[in-house]
Amino acid sequence: MIVLGSTSEVAQAFVEKTLQEGEKFERIYLFTSNRETTERFARHIDVKFLQQSEVIEIDLMKEIDYNKFDHVSSNVLFCAAGYLGDGTEEGLYDNRNTEKIININYSKLVPLMNFFAQKFESRRSGTIIGLSSVAGDRGRQSNFIYGSAKAAFTAYLSGLRNYLFDKKVHVLTVKPGFMATKMTEGLPLNPKLTATPKQAADCIYKAFKKQKNVAYVLPVWGIIMMIIRNIPEFIFKKLKL
Numbered sequence: 001m002i003v004l005g006s007t008s009e010v011a012q013a014f015v016e017k018t019l020q021e022g023e024k025f026e027r028i029y030l031f032t033s034n035r036e037t038t039e040r041f042a043r044h045i046d047v048k049f050l051q052q053s054e055v056i057e058i059d060l061m062k063e064i065d066y067n068k069f070d071h072v073s074s075n076v077l078f079c080a081a082g083y084l085g086d087g088t089e090e091g092l093y094d095n096r097n098t099e100k101i102i103n104i105n106y107s108k109l110v111p112l113m114n115f116f117a118q119k120f121e122s123r124r125s126g127t128i129i130g131l132s133s134v135a136g137d138r139g140r141q142s143n144f145i146y147g148s149a150k151a152a153f154t155a156y157l158s159g160l161r162n163y164l165f166d167k168k169v170h171v172l173t174v175k176p177g178f179m180a181t182k183m184t185e186g187l188p189l190n191p192k193l194t195a196t197p198k199q200a201a202d203c204i205y206k207a208f209k210k211q212k213n214v215a216y217v218l219p220v221w222g223i224i225m226m227i228i229r230n231i232p233e234f235i236f237k238k239l240k241l
């Protein structure tokens with residue numbers, strides 16, 4: 001398995017879920033911007049599941065040397081790379097903050113995804129799982145920079161799924177709503193609309209095994225976003241969403 005964004009609690013929960021379910025991997029490649037944290041997780045799965053892994057450091061804010069990844073091969077790619085950024089008024093107009101949100105969630109991430117997607121296509125097998133967001137379903141004033149990057153990533157995954165379908169490679173788009181993670185710590189989240197990493201991992205694993213195209217971690221978010229998408233623009237632009 002290839003894991004992009006392996007410091008993500010959802011990514012780590014999904015790795016554990018697959019191993020608990022008896023999935024076998026010759027090696028798990030853990031791509032990370034934080035080697036120390038990821039190496040702790042690598043030791044954990046080695047002790048608990050006797051699972052070999054390799055930690056690969058990567059920075060999506062810098063140029064990537066793809067030659068370093070030529071040896072990386074698997075039949076599952078799980079992408080949880082993401083950056084919420086500063087959604088305050090000051091943050092929205094901070095170009096450094098904007099660039100980081102766009103780079104990590106889309107512009108630097110997509111070429112990396114394509115690098116591995118081409119390998120899957122050549123092998124004519126495998127599953128690519130990408131964590132997007134409900135924030136990408138419609139631009140809202142509360143997080144429109146982050147939401148625009150996730151909208152682009154959702155469109156990318158949709159097109160990739162269409163392109164790889166007859167190449168026998170499946171692409172699953174996951175749309176978490178509110179998540180109880182370090183990234184959202186301190187935010188006033190409605191507990192009824194908030195999933196834990198374990199809940200997310202269980203949902204994603206089921207969707208993965210059923211080869212679903214799109215999965216909302218909590219089904220209620222599918223209903224919420226359908227309503228939001230269908231609010232007429234002349235009303236929607238007046239709402240404080």
